[in-house]
Amino acid sequence: MGLNRRDDLFMMQVRLFRMAQIRWDKSANECEKIFLEYAVNEYIKMCYEEFHVQSDEANMDEIDLYLHRKGFGI
Numbered sequence: 001m002g003l004n005r006r007d008d009l010f011m012m013q014v015r016l017f018r019m020a021q022i023r024w025d026k027s028a029n030e031c032e033k034i035f036l037e038y039a040v041n042e043y044i045k046m047c048y049e050e051f052h053v054q055s056d057e058a059n060m061d062e063i064d065l066y067l068h069r070k071g072f073g074i
Contacts, residue, residue: 016060043066044059050062
């Protein structure tokens, strides 16, 4: 039995949050501030159809590009 879309999206957001912490070398609090300020979870939700068929690594690359376009540099 697979996850429904809502649960799959939530798990994706959790995985990408943790991956961001590691990639950006940020604490959970620092990462949360970035995710909130730049609406990263909303971006993940908007890109769900594309993201769920890509690897988490490719999705993190997309998030990095998204943040760069928003003026944030890691």
